Amino acid sequence: MNLRRSKMWADDAAAALLDRLHERPEMRMCLATGSTPLPMYGRLAQSPDAFAAAAVLLLDEFGDLPADEPASCDATLRRALIDHVRPADYRAIVTAHPGEPAAVDAWIDAGGLDLAVLGIGVNGHLGMNEPGAPADGRTARVDLAPTTMEGAQRYFEGRARPTWGVTVGLGDLLAAGEVWVLAAGESKADIVRRSTDGPVTTAVPASLLQRHPNVTWWLDR
Numbered sequence: 001m002n003l004r005r006s007k008m009w010a011d012d013a014a015a016a017l018l019d020r021l022h023e024r025p026e027m028r029m030c031l032a033t034g035s036t037p038l039p040m041y042g043r044l045a046q047s048p049d050a051f052a053a054a055a056v057l058l059l060d061e062f063g064d065l066p067a068d069e070p071a072s073c074d075a076t077l078r079r080a081l082i083d084h085v086r087p088a089d090y091r092a093i094v095t096a097h098p099g100e101p102a103a104v105d106a107w108i109d110a111g112g113l114d115l116a117v118l119g120i121g122v123n124g125h126l127g128m129n130e131p132g133a134p135a136d137g138r139t140a141r142v143d144l145a146p147t148t149m150e151g152a153q154r155y156f157e158g159r160a161r162p163t164w165g166v167t168v169g170l171g172d173l174l175a176a177g178e179v180w181v182l183a184a185g186e187s188k189a190d191i192v193r194r195s196t197d198g199p200v201t202t203a204v205p206a207s208l209l210q211r212h213p214n215v216t217w218w219l220d221r
């Protein structure tokens with residue numbers, strides 16, 4: 001496990017991602033939204049050609065949103081990155097389709113994931129894999145934990161109150177060639193410590209990453 005603490009974590013992570021893309025332009029990656037990766041995506045958006053051969057899978061999406069909801073994970077990732085870099089393939093998640101989890105799994109099975117770029121919830125969730133989610137889980141419709149529903153309110157400003165979503169499962173995140181977790185701010189300090197140094201348990205989904213051979217935690221000071 002690689003712990004990188006820096007004031008410049010977003011620049012450093014963006015530079016590392018550009019290096020990876022340089023080595024392997026057709027890289028297949030799964031990308032989180034939330035607020036933490038946005039500064040990194042802002043840096044990457046300034047390299048519009050880097051993603052020309054890459055394939056990007058959206059990590060998760062909230063259920064029951066209107067199609068034009070600006071705070072959906074899809075709209076957020078498009079605005080921050082996809083619209084600027086236009087990857088060869090971009091796969092969003094359409095939660096209204098009952099067959100969507102199987103279709104997302106098929107996308108993953110078509111070439112695997114070289115890199116998963118994740119944030120972490122204060123309860124240790126990865127994507128929408130809340131405490132107790134199975135370590136070998138695949139893409140699924142899931143209920144959100146109370147802290148996740150509360151946290152989501154800052155994106156929706158009262159327009160929507162999602163209670164569920166569809167997320168890539170822990171099994172596929174743990175099978176990715178490389179996993180990055182981005183975490184910044186005092187509110188994440190305790191869960192980062194528990195995830196990196198505490199017991200490995202599905203009660204703290206991010207602790208399962210201790211079993212992964214190639215994980216980098218990009219942290220602010």
Ligand code: F6R
Binds near residue numbers: 031037073119127
């Ligand atoms: C978002 C996602 C979530 C967030 C996590 C942290 O796609 O999968 O797991 O990464 O809730 O959110 P922020 O970065 O807003 O603190």
